[in-house]
Amino acid sequence: MKLLIIEDEQGLRESMQEYFTEAGNICESAADYASAMVKVNMYRYDCILLDINLPGGNGISILKDLKAKGHSDGILIISAKNSLDDRLEGLDLGADDYLVKPFHLSELRARVAAIIRRKSYNGNNIMTFNEIEIDLQAKTVDVGNTSVKLTRKEFALLLYFIANKGKVVSKNAIAEHLWGDEFDMADNFDFIYSHIKNLRKKLVEAGSNDYIHAAYGMGYKFAE
Amino acid sequence: MRLLTKYNRINLITTVIVMLFTGIIYYQAVSIILTNQVDKDLLVEENEIFEHVRINHNLPEVYKSDDQQISFSPANGQTITRRFIDTTYIDQKEKEPESGRGLISSVKAGNNNYQILVVESKVETEYLIRIIFSITIAVILLLVISLFVINRLTINRLWKPFYLILNNLRTFNIADKKSILVVSSNTSEFNELNSAIATMSAKAKNDYQDLKAFTENASHELLTPIAVINSKLDTLLQTDIFNEQQSKLLGDLYESVSRLTRLNRSMLLLVKIENNLINDDQNVNVKEVIEQLLAQFSEIYADKNIKVTINLSDKHLHISKSLLEILLNNLLSNAIRHNVDYGYIDIYLNAHKLVIKNTGKNLALDSNDIFKRFNKSSHSEGTGLGLTISRQICDNNGLSLNYQYDDPYHIMTISFKD
Numbered sequence: 001m002k003l004l005i006i007e008d009e010q011g012l013r014e015s016m017q018e019y020f021t022e023a024g025n026i027c028e029s030a031a032d033y034a035s036a037m038v039k040v041n042m043y044r045y046d047c048i049l050l051d052i053n054l055p056g057g058n059g060i061s062i063l064k065d066l067k068a069k070g071h072s073d074g075i076l077i078i079s080a081k082n083s084l085d086d087r088l089e090g091l092d093l094g095a096d097d098y099l100v101k102p103f104h105l106s107e108l109r110a111r112v113a114a115i116i117r118r119k120s121y122n123g124n125n126i127m128t129f130n131e132i133e134i135d136l137q138a139k140t141v142d143v144g145n146t147s148v149k150l151t152r153k154e155f156a157l158l159l160y161f162i163a164n165k166g167k168v169v170s171k172n173a174i175a176e177h178l179w180g181d182e183f184d185m186a187d188n189f190d191f192i193y194s195h196i197k198n199l200r201k202k203l204v205e206a207g208s209n210d211y212i213h214a215a216y217g218m219g220y221k222f223a224e
Numbered sequence: 225m226r227l228l229t230k231y232n233r234i235n236l237i238t239t240v241i242v243m244l245f246t247g248i249i250y251y252q253a254v255s256i257i258l259t260n261q262v263d264k265d266l267l268v269e270e271n272e273i274f275e276h277v278r279i280n281h282n283l284p285e286v287y288k289s290d291d292q293q294i295s296f297s298p299a300n301g302q303t304i305t306r307r308f309i310d311t312t313y314i315d316q317k318e319k320e321p322e323s324g325r326g327l328i329s330s331v332k333a334g335n336n337n338y339q340i341l342v343v344e345s346k347v348e349t350e351y352l353i354r355i356i357f358s359i360t361i362a363v364i365l366l367l368v369i370s371l372f373v374i375n376r377l378t379i380n381r382l383w384k385p386f387y388l389i390l391n392n393l394r395t396f397n398i399a400d401k402k403s404i405l406v407v408s409s410n411t412s413e414f415n416e417l418n419s420a421i422a423t424m425s426a427k428a429k430n431d432y433q434d435l436k437a438f439t440e441n442a443s444h445e446l447l448t449p450i451a452v453i454n455s456k457l458d459t460l461l462q463t464d465i466f467n468e469q470q471s472k473l474l475g476d477l478y479e480s481v482s483r484l485t486r487l488n489r490s491m492l493l494l495v496k497i498e499n500n501l502i503n504d505d506q507n508v509n510v511k512e513v514i515e516q517l518l519a520q521f522s523e524i525y526a527d528k529n530i531k532v533t534i535n536l537s538d539k540h541l542h543i544s545k546s547l548l549e550i551l552l553n554n555l556l557s558n559a560i561r562h563n564v565d566y567g568y569i570d571i572y573l574n575a576h577k578l579v580i581k582n583t584g585k586n587l588a589l590d591s592n593d594i595f596k597r598f599n600k601s602s603h604s605e606g607t608g609l610g611l612t613i614s615r616q617i618c619d620n621n622g623l624s625l626n627y628q629y630d631d632p633y634h635i636m637t638i639s640f641k642d
Contacts, residue, residue, distance in 0.1 A: 009448050015455035019462070080447040102451035102485050105458035153523060168461045172482045179520060180553075191527035216471035218478065219461065 001046040001116055005029040006036040006062065007078065008054050012101075016049065019105040020112075022166070033057030040066060040073075046119065047074035047112050050095070060093065067094045074115035078103075104173035106164045113163035129162050130224070131208055143206035153178050154199045161212065161222035170219040196220060228379050232372060239371060243364040247357070254356055258349045259325060263308055266327040269294065269342045277333050291345045299337035304330035313345040322347045385409035389418055396425055398432045399498060436495060443491040450488060453481055483607070490609035493550070497616045502544050510539040511573055513548055517556050518571075529566045536573040541640065543621050551617045554610040555580050555636050561606070562586065562634070570633075576640055581633040588629035595625075 003020055005027065007013040013029050020027045028043075030036035033056035040048065040062060048066075052059040063075060077090040080101045087098045096115045099108060117127065117136065125137035133142045139155055141148040150158065160177055161169070171189045178195075200212045215221045269292065276284040283296050293313065306329045313324025326343040388407040396404055404425040407418050457477060466474065496502055514536060525532055541548065559569050559582035567583035586601050593599050595615045598608035618625040618638060628635045 009452060011452035012448070012455050015452070015459045018459055019455075080444060080451075100489075101447050102454040102481075105455050170458065170461060170478050172478050173458070176482075179524070191524050194527060195523060215461075216466045216468075216474070218471055218475045 002026040002044075003028070003047050003049065003112070004036075004039055004043075004045045004073075005049045006039075006054065006059065007049065007051045008032060009051075015105060016108065019109065019167070031055075033062070036062055037065070040071075044071065045073045046116050047076060047096075049076050049078055049108070049112070052077060052079040052090075060089065063090065063093050063095055072119070074112075074119050076108075076111055076115060078108075104170065104176065106160070106167060106169040106173045107177055109167070110160050110163040110177065114159075127162070129165070132158075132162075132203070134158070134162075143203060143208040146206040148202050148206045150199065150202060153195060154202070157195065157199055158203075161220070165211075165222050168215040168219050168221045174220070227383070228376065231379065232375055235375060236368065236372065239368050243368070247360055247364065250360060251353065251357055254353055258353060259346075262325045262344055262346060262349060263327070265292075265344055266308070266325065266342050269344075270327055270329050270340065273329075273331060273340055273342075277331050281334060283331075283333050283338060291348070293343045295341045295343075296331075296338045297341070299330060299339050301337075302339075304328065304337075304339050306330070311343055313343050313347075315345065323350065382411065385411060385414040385418070389414065389421060393421060398428055400429075403429070436498070439491060440495045443488050443495070446484075446488050450481065450485055454485065457481060487607045487609070490607045490613060494609060494613050494616060497547065497613060497620060500620060502547055504544045504546065505542050506545055508541055508543055508545045508548055510541055510548070510552075510578065511536045513545070513552055514556075514571060514573065514578075517549070517552055521556060521560060525560050525563075525569065528560065528563060530560065530563050530569055531567075532569045532571070534571045536571065537575065539573055539575055539578070539640070541621075547617050547621070551614050551638075554614045558582075558606075558610060559634075559636075562601070568633075578638040578640075580636045581630075583632050584634050586634070588631075589627065589634065591627045591629075594627055 001024070003025065005013055005016050005020075007016065007029070008031050010031070013031065017027050017029050028039060028045075030039050033054045036054065037057075050059045050062060059077065059079075063077070066073060066075065075095045077087075077095045077098045078101060079090075079098070090098050096118070097111050099111055125135055127134045127136060131143055134140075135142075139152075141150055141155065141158065156178060157174065160174065171192050174196075175189065175192055178192075196212060200210065203212075204210050209224070211222050211224065213221045213223065273284060273294070284294075286294050286296070307327075309326045309328060311324050311326040312321040314321055323346045324343045325346050326341055329340045329342075331338050331340055385407050392405050392407065404422055406422060407414070409415055409418070457474070461474065514534070518532065518534070556569075559580055562584045563569065563582050564585055568581075569583075570579075570581040572579040572581075589601075595611050597612045599611075600606055600608040615625050617623075622641045624639045626637050626639070628637070
């Protein structure tokens with residue numbers, strides 16, 4: 001996939017770029033309004049990660065410009081403004097999603113994956129990972145010919161893992177993804193453990209390989 | 225004691241004392257003047273006797289009179305000092321003693337010395353004094369009453385601006401956009417008071433706004449560095465295989481950053497709610513939101529083996545859905561987070577109130593303190609802003625949020641306005 005990261009904060013931009021850089025991905029970046037405009041006018045991307053506050057201009061104008069020209073690039077707004085109006089304005093203008101800083105890179109990746117999925121799997125809602133086959137529409141999972149009964153959260157967790165395959169995902173990021181960032185659970189991550197254990201057990205029992213690995217007690221890694 | 229009462233009391237006491245004092249002086253003066261008048265009559269009578277004796281060389285005949293009695297008695301060689309006396313006068317007709325004034329004198333008729341006693345009734349005089357005194361008392365009373373009434377009316381009217389100012393102060397809200405109302409008065413003291421209050425309140429508001437702006441800006445500025453730390457941690461996590469000590473350090477870092485993030489978000493949210501910046505009010509069914517949140521949290525309370533009992537009726541509110549969700553999210557997550565394993569949560573919703581009861585680790589909490597910022601139990605990992613935010617949301621939407629403890633339940637009640 002081909003991505004463009006428009007973000008003025010160097011540290012954040014670099015982390016995002018690094019997190020997305022892997023075989024098969026092209027990840028470009030722009031640090032200000034002018035260079036972002038040049039890039040979006042010259043190339044097309046699967047997904048553009050767009051910061052609202054930019055030196056030299058506003059990310060919303062870039063969004064408007066893209067929509068005015070009829071480009072169908074996926075757009076994920078990244079903003080420090082957790083204002084409902086901004087969120088609604090962004091989504092009304094045609095952005096695909098809105099993520100508020102600070103966020104986990106794994107969350108960003110899951111959101112980007114979802115946008116790209118929506119954009120590219122026209123009508124085809126089946127996603128596969130080796131022997132695991134996921135029907136996004138029906139929300140069902142099959143391993144080979146065996147269907148796996150997952151709860152809503154286990155299903156979300158599996159998608160999250162696949163979007164972040166090969167990456168170590170922290171327990172905090174998983175908890176926030178599944179239960180929302182409003183819920184304050186710093187004192188107890190045990191229930192995440194039991195969730196992951198259940199998902200793992202269900203997949204393995206259905207005949208899948210064991211892809212979920214605990215990583216240093218801080219998180220989990222979904223990898224072959 | 226009210227100023228008016230105080231003032232009236234002092235005023236009345238002084239008036240009564242002064243009036244009594246003048247009354248006494250007045251009585252004395254009138255009394256002396258009238259006695260002098262009687263004394264003059266007595267002297268006239270004495271002169272007549274002297275005249276009679278000088279011409280006729282004998283004592284005059286004593287004739288009966290209504291208000292005067294003259295009597296002669298031989299002096300028997302005594303020396304008689306001429307003097308006025310207060311005595312009693314016996315009325316011939318009524319045979320009743322009345323107060324009288326007498327003159328003792330002496331006269332030489334023939335070869336004998338006689339003592340003369342002329343007594344005159346003072347009844348008439350005293351009657352006069354009494355009338356004068358009564359009129360005076362009546363005047364005093366009238367004066368006191370009119371003073372009282374006038375004071376009451378004028379003072380109430382004079383102090384009216386003061387009570388208006390006081391009322392303004394009472395309704396003053398530092399977070400309010402409106403400035404304090406100016407009370408117009410032609411009394412310069414009140415005008416000064418008013419302008420002093422207006423200046424002070426404007427300054428307080430200004431400082432408060434500055435402080436709020438600072439909190440907002442500071443929280444905002446913190447977002448980016450926190451986002452960088454967060455992303456760097458996520459990146460660091462991918463780099464290498466960590467040993468146990470490093471993992472522990474990373475885990476602690478994650479936890480702190482996640483707390484910092486939540487704290488920061490809560491602060492920004494609180495500022496926004498305080499400024500009434502979230503106003504996407506719509507018709508929301510509280511019951512549905514609760515059911516949705518419970519489904520969201522089901523794994524978490526199931527993990528703690530908490531038994532949740534619900535009894536919900538439909539209740540529609542006109543409120544921002546996101547704020548209602550934040551409010552209920554805070555209350556429910558508190559009920560779960562501070563609960564004990566195998567504890568209970570009871571949720572009851574009807575048209576008038578929502579009650580969330582939960583068992584918990586803590587004993588009764590101070591119902592005033594828990595809504596204050598950064599007030600939290602020692603072992604809580606929360607931001608300490610959750611209940612402050614909840615209360616603010618309730619305040620902004622005309623709901624009231626209260627806490628009670630009924631062993632073993634902590635009870636949060638939201639009362640809806642009817």
